[in-house]
Amino acid sequence: MPANPEPAGPSATLPPRAKLAVTAGKVAAAVSRTAGRGSGSVIGGKVALRLDPDLLRTLAENLDVVLVSATNGKTTTTRLIAEALKAAGVVVSNALGANMPAGITSALADASEARFGVIEVDEKYLATVARDTAPKAIALLNLSRDQLDRSSETRMLAEHWRESLQGSEAVIIANADDPLVTWAASSCRKVVWVAAGQAYREDAWSCPSCGGVMQRPGEDWFCPTCGFRRPQPHWALRGDQVVDPQGSSWPIRLQLPGRANLSNATSSAAVAAVFGVHPQVALQRMEAVQAVAGRYESVFVAGREVRLLLAKNPAGWLETFTLIDPPPSPVVLSVNAQSADGTDTSWLWDVDYERLVGHPVFVMGQRKLDLAVRLEVAGVQFQVVDSLAQAVAMAPPGRIEAIANYTAFQQLRRDVRG
Amino acid sequence: MSESALRVVWIYPDLLSTYGDRGNVLVVERRARQRGLDVARIDVRSDQPVPTSGDIYLIGGGEDRPQRLAGERLRVDPGLGRAVENGAIVLGVCAGYQIMGHEFIDDQGQRAPGLGLLDVWSTRGESHRNVGDILAEPDPRLGLPTLTGFENHQGVTHLGQGVSPLARVTVGGGNGTGDGTEGAWRDTVFGTYLHGPILARNPAVADLLIKLALDVSALPPADNTWYDALRAERIAAVQQPA
Numbered sequence: 001m002p003a004n005p006e007p008a009g010p011s012a013t014l015p016p017r018a019k020l021a022v023t024a025g026k027v028a029a030a031v032s033r034t035a036g037r038g039s040g041s042v043i044g045g046k047v048a049l050r051l052d053p054d055l056l057r058t059l060a061e062n063l064d065v066v067l068v069s070a071t072n073g074k075t076t077t078t079r080l081i082a083e084a085l086k087a088a089g090v091v092v093s094n095a096l097g098a099n100m101p102a103g104i105t106s107a108l109a110d111a112s113e114a115r116f117g118v119i120e121v122d123e124k125y126l127a128t129v130a131r132d133t134a135p136k137a138i139a140l141l142n143l144s145r146d147q148l149d150r151s152s153e154t155r156m157l158a159e160h161w162r163e164s165l166q167g168s169e170a171v172i173i174a175n176a177d178d179p180l181v182t183w184a185a186s187s188c189r190k191v192v193w194v195a196a197g198q199a200y201r202e203d204a205w206s207c208p209s210c211g212g213v214m215q216r217p218g219e220d221w222f223c224p225t226c227g228f229r230r231p232q233p234h235w236a237l238r239g240d241q242v243v244d245p246q247g248s249s250w251p252i253r254l255q256l257p258g259r260a261n262l263s264n265a266t267s268s269a270a271v272a273a274v275f276g277v278h279p280q281v282a283l284q285r286m287e288a289v290q291a292v293a294g295r296y297e298s299v300f301v302a303g304r305e306v307r308l309l310l311a312k313n314p315a316g317w318l319e320t321f322t323l324i325d326p327p328p329s330p331v332v333l334s335v336n337a338q339s340a341d342g343t344d345t346s347w348l349w350d351v352d353y354e355r356l357v358g359h360p361v362f363v364m365g366q367r368k369l370d371l372a373v374r375l376e377v378a379g380v381q382f383q384v385v386d387s388l389a390q391a392v393a394m395a396p397p398g399r400i401e402a403i404a405n406y407t408a409f410q411q412l413r414r415d416v417r418g
Numbered sequence: 419m420s421e422s423a424l425r426v427v428w429i430y431p432d433l434l435s436t437y438g439d440r441g442n443v444l445v446v447e448r449r450a451r452q453r454g455l456d457v458a459r460i461d462v463r464s465d466q467p468v469p470t471s472g473d474i475y476l477i478g479g480g481e482d483r484p485q486r487l488a489g490e491r492l493r494v495d496p497g498l499g500r501a502v503e504n505g506a507i508v509l510g511v512c513a514g515y516q517i518m519g520h521e522f523i524d525d526q527g528q529r530a531p532g533l534g535l536l537d538v539w540s541t542r543g544e545s546h547r548n549v550g551d552i553l554a555e556p557d558p559r560l561g562l563p564t565l566t567g568f569e570n571h572q573g574v575t576h577l578g579q580g581v582s583p584l585a586r587v588t589v590g591g592g593n594g595t596g597d598g599t600e601g602a603w604r605d606t607v608f609g610t611y612l613h614g615p616i617l618a619r620n621p622a623v624a625d626l627l628i629k630l631a632l633d634v635s636a637l638p639p640a641d642n643t644w645y646d647a648l649r650a651e652r653i654a655a656v657q658q659p660a
Contacts, residue, residue, distance in 0.1 A: 145436065153436070153481040205432035205463070211487045213432060213465040343550070344568045346613045349441030369648040373618050376644050377441075377448045 014058060021052035022059075022109045029106065041094075045102030048109060056101060059108040060133035063092070063117035066271060067133065067170075069126045069161075070141030071154075072316045074099070076256065077141060077264040078120040079292045084272035084282035089115030097293055100125050101132075116275070123157055127164030137274045138165070139173040139267050141196065143180040144203045145350065146313040147342030154203050158184045173270045175263075176233045179221055183208035186231070194270050195219070195233035196263040199322070200315035202350065237266040242279055244269070250279045255290050258323035294409070298399075299416040301392045306332075306400045306416065310409045312341070314350040320403050327358030330395035332388060334365035334404035334412060341406045345370045353378040362391035365408045388415050423456035424631060427472035429498070430464045433488045434514055437570065439478025441615035442509065445624050446474060452640045453628070464488060468497030473631040474507045477514030479613060482525035485513040489530055492517060502535055507630045508607045509623075511616060512571055515601065515609030516540040519575065536609050537580030538602050540573045543594055547572045551656040552590025552612060554600040557582055562626060564588075565600070566619045566652045567612030575611075577602050584610055589656050606630055619652065621645045 014022065025048030029040030048055050066085070068078045075097045082093040092114040094107035099120045108117055121129045123143070130138065140161070143154050161184035165172065174185035176193040180203065185191050198204065204221075205214050212225025222229035234245045240262055241249040252265045265286055272282035291297035295310045309324070311317040324331065337343045345367050353375055361382040363371040368384050375382045385391045392400060404412050428443045443459065450457045462468050464487065468475075475498060480488065492498060502508060508518070516522035519538035524530040527542075552569045556562040565585050574594035577583060584601030585592070592600030592611060601610035608627075610616060617624040625637055 155481060155483060202431075202435065206484055206487070211483065213463060344437070344570060344613065346438030346441065346568060346615055349438035349444065349615055349618065350435075369644065369651050370618075372644040373648050374441075377444050377618070379448075 013062070017052045018055050018058045021048040021055045024048055024051050025106060025109055039096060039098070041096070041098045041106035042100075042103045044109075045098075045104070045106035049102060049105055056105045056108065056129070056132045057134075059105065059111065060117060063108070063111065064115060064275065065117040065119060065133045065135040067119050067121050067126065067130060067135045067138045068141070069121045069123050069138070071123065071144045071146045071313060072319070073141050073260055073264045074120045076261060076289075076292045076295065077139065077268055078118055079289055080264055080268040080286045081139070081271050082116075082118040083285045083289055084268055084277055085116045085118060085275060087272075087277045087281050087285055088275050091116045091118055093118040094120055095293075101129060104129060123161075126161060130164060130168060130170070135168075135170045137171045137173060137271055138168070139271050140181045140185055141175055141264065141267055142178050142198065142315065143184070144200050144313065144315040145347065154180060155206075155208055158208055161185075162187055171274050173267055173274070175267065176231050177219070177221075179204045179214060179228075179230075180208050182231060183228070191231075192235065192270050192274070193231045193233045194267050195236035196266050197237055197259065199259065200318045202314065235266060235270040237262055242266045242269050242283065244273070244279050248279075250283050252283055253287050255287065256292070256296055258319055260319040294413045301388060301416055304392050304395065304400055306388070306392065306402050308409065308412055308416070309401060309403045310406070311403050312405050314347055317351040317403070321352070321355045324401040324403075325399055328396065329359060329398040330362070330391075330400045331356060331359045332362045332364065332385075332391045332395075332400060332402040333371055334363075334388075334402065334408035335368070335371050336366040336405060336408040336411070338366075338407045341408070348374045353380055356380045360396055362394065364388065364391065365404065365411075388412060423458040424450050424474070424628070425458045425460060425469075425472045426450075427460045427462060427469060427475045427501075429462050429468060429475060429477045429492070429514075430488050431461050431478075432463045433484035434478040434480040436481060436484070437479045437512065437613045438615050439476070439511060439514075439613075442476050442478070442511065442617040442624075445615070445617040445621065446476070446627060449621060449624050449640055450628050453638050455628075464491050468492070468495050468501070470497050470500040470504065472501055472506055474627050475501060475509070477508070477510040477517065479512030479514060481513075485517065485522070486524040486526075486530055488513070489517045489522070489524075489532060492533055493531060499533065499535065502607060505606060507627050508535065509616075509627060510536075510609045511613060512569075512573075512611055515611065516573055516575065518607065518609050520578075522573065535607050536602050536604065537578035538575050538609065539578075540575045543572050543574050548591030548594060548611070550590060551652060552592065552600070553588045553653060553656050554585035554590070554592060554612075555588060556585040557603070560584075560603075560626060562620070562622050564649075564653060565612060565616070565623070566649055566656070567610075567614040567616050569611045570613065571611055575602070575609075580604060584608060618645075619649065
């Protein structure tokens with residue numbers, strides 16, 4: 001240990017074992033970075049947790065922790081909340097999406113003067129991380145099908161959330177328009193309900209409480225069998241305005257496109273209010289957020305503008321289709337099936353690719369032939385290509401919308417960097 | 419609905435549509451239309467009666483609890499049983515396959531009665547879950563090429579005397595009984611563990627269902643370029659794992 005460790009904040013007050021663990025983690029991360037294996041945050045966290053299994057708990061003790069979990073939008077929402085809370089104090093966050101305990105530990109170990117820890121959490125780890133970090137607030141945005149070959153099924157996940165959050169002291173900020181999220185949150189003591197919308201409803205036809213067939217007239221939903229129903233929301237997204245619990249409307253002016261981000265901003269404003277940040281202030285701060293980890297980023301390839309869009313599952317693809325330029329703007333689709341994507345491509349058939357009729361479409365990625373069959377059956381005109389460069393060379397005029405699933409998106413980002 | 423339309427009934431999309439099963443409906447619809455047929459697609463939610471007048475019935479996969487609910491609701495609805503008595507074609511996948519048998523294990527670990535449309539019964543595997551690409555050689559009487567698909571199930575399905583295996587597994591788990599069988603069929607009723615979805619990976623099976631429904635031995639040719647390319651890629655990928 002250096003004689004005068006330079007960070008003066010909470011880590012200076014850590015117990016010796018935790019200090020050692022933090023230092024060891026930083027060393028491991030630096031080695032990993034030097035070796036060109038990415039940011040090193042996950043390996044660093046693993047090393048640190050091995051030395052001090054209670055490290056996450058220790059690091060979180062000095063922070064007001066906010067957890068964010070969902071199938072879609074958690075990285076972006078974490079970023080929006082972090083921006084909003086900067087109005088009230090220094091924020092530390094796992095901004096790059098390392099959302100399992102090791103990555104989270106690593107992110108918090110960087111805390112120096114921070115008051116807030118805004119943490120994205122993988123759905124499956126919410127119970128563990130909530131137990132270790134004693135959060136003040138937990139934002140639950142949505143739950144839908146995602147990577148069924150390796151993660152648990154959506155209703156079981158909702159049940160798991162419900163059981164683990166039951167005794168939580170945290171304020172739960174939950175999407176009242178998502179029946180599974182509502183089921184997960186409805187046994188909690190302090191819930192702020194947000195009418196944040198739900199575009200993809202195919203996982204929400206069966207009542208999570210009793211299995212009855214859900215009725216969904218207009219915005220409302222209820223189960224006629226057991227009476228489980230949509231709670232009265234405190235906050236709501238109306239068009240492009242946030243309506244707060246007093247009934248005042250505040251405009252959302254994001255750089256990020258799409259309905260899903262209006263929804264994320266609404267939930268973020270509700271979270272910020274828990275910590276006394278006024279919605280107007282919170283929303284103004286969110287305007288500064290541009291691309292998050294490359295999502296929605298516009299790049300230039302051979303002189304053509306290409307917008308990079310991430311869509312990992314049917315709900316994500318549906319939201320993405322609503323924000324792309326209208327036909328005849330060219331669209332590139334790239335799909336992989338690595339273990340991080342899920343190796344089963346059946347989900348392609350839960351996505352309404354019929355919506356792309358009228359766009360010139362180019363398909364690529366490891367599973368471009370699965371896409372080809374899917375588009376053939378959807379009646380969409382398409383061409384199979386080997387690379388983004390080839391698609392760009394063939395594409396008719398207009399901004400090119402490139403939509404990709406997880407590892408295919410990372411590949412696109414590497415490709416455009418050259 | 420036109421009298422001349424091919425009636426394709428999708429049973430319980432609200433409960434049994436977790437693994438891209440909609441793809442099977444879309445592929446049957448598409449391939450029938452490509453042959454100049456009118457298609458009437460009927461989606462039956464689990465609070466609606468199953469019509470008896472369908473030509474092809476499709477039942478998909480689902481989580482354990484929806485499977486139990488679907489089984490309970492189909493058992494008190496005589497629609498599907500009557501349709502089968504009238505010679506309707508049925509394809510059940512995964513949970514849908516298990517429901518068509520005599521019994522299956524439900525989400526509470528209990529033995530739940532099925533519909534008895536296939537002489538099979540399902541138990542739960544000890545620990546091993548079959549997840550991954552699967553290849554199987556179909557019953558030669560069906561005149562089908564190699565089957566390719568993706569399986570994801572813990573269930574084990576045992577076949578009785580009243581059915582034949584749909585196929586013999588060359589890669590993967592299939593019925594999970596250790597005898598190399600995959601799926602089951604008799605007359606016009608078919609059950610399988612193959613997702614993918616099965617009809618997108620194996621358009622010849624979609625054509626078989628259509629031929630049985632029309633009672634014809636052949637259909638006009640359809641363009642199989644992309645299906646064939648996908649099949650070749652998946653078959654090669656499974657035979658030489660990366």
